[in-house]
Amino acid sequence: MRICLISNLYGAQARGGAESIVAAEAAGLVGRGHEVFVLSGAPEGQETGRACRRDPGEAATCGLAWETGPDGVNQVRLHAPNIYFYPEGDRKSWPTRALWHLLDTFNVQAARRVGESLREIGPDVVHTHNLMGLGFLIPRLLRRRGLRQLHTVHDVQLLHPSGLLPEGYFRRPVWLRPHQASYAALLRRLFGSPGAVVFPSDFLRRLHERYGFFPQSDRLVLRNPAPETGPVPEEGEASAPVFLFVGQLERHKGLRVLLEAWSAWADRGEAVLEIAGAGPLDGEVRSRAAADPSIRPLGRLEGAELVAAYRRAAYSVLPSTVMENAPAVIMESFGHGTPVIAAAVGGVPELIGRDERGRLFPPGDADALAMALSGAAADPRRRQELSGAARAFAAEHGLERHLDRLEEAYRDLLAG
Numbered sequence: 211m212r213i214c215l216i217s218n219l220y221g222a223q224a225r226g227g228a229e230s231i232v233a234a235e236a237a238g239l240v241g242r243g244h245e246v247f248v249l250s251g252a253p254e255g256q257e258t259g260r261a262c263r264r265d266p267g268e269a270a271t272c273g274l275a276w277e278t279g280p281d282g283v284n285q286v287r288l289h290a291p292n293i294y295f296y297p298e299g300d301r302k303s304w305p306t307r308a309l310w311h312l313l314d315t316f317n318v319q320a321a322r323r324v325g326e327s328l329r330e331i332g333p334d335v336v337h338t339h340n341l342m343g344l345g346f347l348i349p350r351l352l353r354r355r356g357l358r359q360l361h362t363v364h365d366v367q368l369l370h371p372s373g374l375l376p377e378g379y380f381r382r383p384v385w386l387r388p389h390q391a392s393y394a395a396l397l398r399r400l401f402g403s404p405g406a407v408v409f410p411s412d413f414l415r416r417l418h419e420r421y422g423f424f425p426q427s428d429r430l431v432l433r434n435p436a437p438e439t440g441p442v443p444e445e446g447e448a449s450a451p452v453f454l455f456v457g458q459l460e461r462h463k464g465l466r467v468l469l470e471a472w473s474a475w476a477d478r479g480e481a482v483l484e485i486a487g488a489g490p491l492d493g494e495v496r497s498r499a500a501a502d503p504s505i506r507p508l509g510r511l512e513g514a515e516l517v518a519a520y521r522r523a524a525y526s527v528l529p530s531t532v533m534e535n536a537p538a539v540i541m542e543s544f545g546h547g548t549p550v551i552a553a554a555v556g557g558v559p560e561l562i563g564r565d566e567r568g569r570l571f572p573p574g575d576a577d578a579l580a581m582a583l584s585g586a587a588a589d590p591r592r593r594q595e596l597s598g599a600a601r602a603f604a605a606e607h608g609l610e611r612h613l614d615r616l617e618e619a620y621r622d623l624l625a626g
Contacts, residue, residue: 211244211245211334211624212244212245212247212332213239213245213246213335213336213620214247214248214249214328214331214333214335214336214337215235215236215247215248215249215338216248216249216250216336216337216339216344216348217248217249217338217339217340218250218251218296218339218342218343218344219250219251219296219340219343220232220233220250220285221248221250221279221287223297225297225458226458226538227364227537227538227539228339228365228538231339231362231364231434231435232248232339233283234437234609235435235612236248236281237281237282238609238610238612238613239613239616240282242613242617245284246282246283246284247276247283247284247285247286247331247333248283248284248285248286249286249288249324249328249331250285250288250344251287251288251289251295251343251344252287252288252295253289253295254289254291254295255289256287256289257287257288257289258274258275258277258285258288259275260273260275273330274326274327286327286331288320288323288324288327290314290317290319290320290323290345291317291319291320292313292314292317292343293306293309293310293313294306294310296314296342300460300490311371314342314343315347315396315397316346316347317344317345317346317347318347320344320345320347320348321347321348321351324344324345324348324351325351325355328351328355328357333357334358334620334624335358335359335360335623336352336357336358336359337359337361337616337620338352338359338360338362339361339362340365340367342367342371342373346397349361349400349401349402349404350400350402352404353402358405358620358623358626359404359406359623360404360405360406360408360616360619360620361401361404361408361424362407362410363407363409363414363418364410364535365534365535366417366533366535368394368397368398368401368418368423369390369393369394369418369421370390370393370394371393375533376532376533376573377531377532377533377553377556377573379533380417394421397423398423401423401424402424403424403425403426403427404424404427405428405622405623405626406427406428406429407423407424407428407430408430408431408432408619409431409432409535410431410432410433410434410535410536411433411535411556411557411560411561412431412557412560413556413557413560414556414557415429415431428619428622430615430619432612433536433541433607433612434536434541434607435541435607435608435609435611435612435613436541436542436544436605436607436608436609437542437545437546437604437609438545438609450479450481450482451481451482451586451587451590452482452483452484452522452524453482453484453524453525453526453527453583453586454483454484454485454486454519454520454523454525454526454543454548455468455483455484455485455486455487455528455529456486456487456519456526456539456542456543457486457487457528457539458487458489459485459490459492459495460489460490460491461490461491462531462532463489463529463531464529464530464553464573464574465485465491465495465529466491466494467529467531467553467574467575467576467579468483468527468529469494469495469505470576471576471577471579471580471583472504472505472580473502474576474577474580475580475583475584477584478504478587479587480504481587482504482505482506483505483506483527484506484508484523485505485507485508486508486509486510486511486516486519487510488510492507495507517546520542520543520546520548521546521547521548523543523548524548524586524587524590524593525548525549525550525551525569525586525593526539526540526543526549526550526551527550527551527552527579527583528540528550528551528552528553528558529552529553529573530552530553530555530558530573531573531574532556533555533556534555534556534558535556535557536557536558537558537561540552540561540562541561541604543600544561544567544601545601545604547597547598547600547601548600549567549568549569549596549599549600550562550567550568550600551569551570551571551582551586552569552570552571553570553571553572553573554570554572554573555573558570563599566596566599567596567599567600567603568596568600569582569585569586570582
């Protein structure tokens with residue numbers, strides 16, 4: 211099959227779990243013999259554009275340009291005209307962001323550029339992921355072209371433009387959030403009903419069904435794939451437990467809650483907190499580390515360095531204060547046999563289970579998190595049990611099984 215994945219960010223622009231899922235799917239599908247294109251956003255001047263060639267004795271021909279990576283994926287980078295590039299929004303004022311979202315929702319120029327690219331690619335299936343930054347007119351374009359579309363929902367950005375909402379937000383009366391309800395109604399109409407829609411958590415599926423999204427679509431829950439991690443390493447006796455945070459260093463990731471809990475844990479002995487990531491709170495983390503040597507900032511890790519961090523950790527910690535779907539970091543941690551202490555937000559409890567693969571605590575509750583850290587450190591035997599359960603869960607949701615389900619969904623689209 212010729213498959214085109216569309217994602218707002220990819221490659222050098224990637225910054226989160228959704229992009230890592232796109233990259234894993236794209237490379238995995240190439241490995242199965244498919245021809246794969248990834249169409250993604252780029253800052254002005256960094257788009258792949260068009261290329262021309264001239265054969266001897268022939269007129270020059272021009273067409274879509276792309277870059278083929280070492281994994282065999284063909285990447286097409288498009289610039290979606292707007293007042294700034296999507297990842298720069300964190301540094302903008304509220305009125306500026308509001309204008310950007312309005313332009314993004316109805317970005318006719320971006321939709322036209324996507325349409326031109328798709329016309330030249332000629333895909334059998336279009337698999338859309340996060341579209342914020344490329345524009346929400348793309349689903350309508352796909353419908354008008356009669357293209358077979360599967361869409362993966364990664365978060366709540368179709369229900370609220372920020373994509374970041376505190377736990378319990380949707381239990382508030384609608385009259386307290388009229389703008390959110392209007393936004394969701396608009397996006398529901400723009401998206402319509404793709405042929406199939408994938409949700410990485412049952413929580414996210416139920417939430418979108420509650421708002422009437424995708425009424426005619428085939429809807430399926432497909433967990434984010436766990437990484438292939440190889441054989442289980444032999445574990446020695448750790449001199450002190452290591453707790454690991456992996457993610458963007460931002461307030462909504464609960465980093466301040468974690469630091470507060472760490473300070474409140476009075477009898478932590480020689481326990482260590484490692485923090486891997488980058489973001490606006492980097493300076494604050496390094497300041498805390500300078501005053502407390504048990505806190506070790508690692509910066510952003512990738513590849514072998516990240517694997518090593520997971521494997522030396524007794525537990526990963528995910529203290530997010532907003533509704534999470536199915537954080538990729540949890541499946542990554544499970545794949546390395548590292549159980550997770552996590553805030554009970556969104557779809558996270560589906561992954562942790564009832565203390566089966568880690569521990570849960572109420573979101574934003576630093577005291578409860580401190581108790582969870584203390585209890586985990588005091589029971590290394592239980593940690594071994596949780597580690598085995600985490601690995602088993604990851605094995606059930608590996609990339610190959612994920613790709614099996616995707617290919618089945620693609621074939622169903624083509625058969626329909």
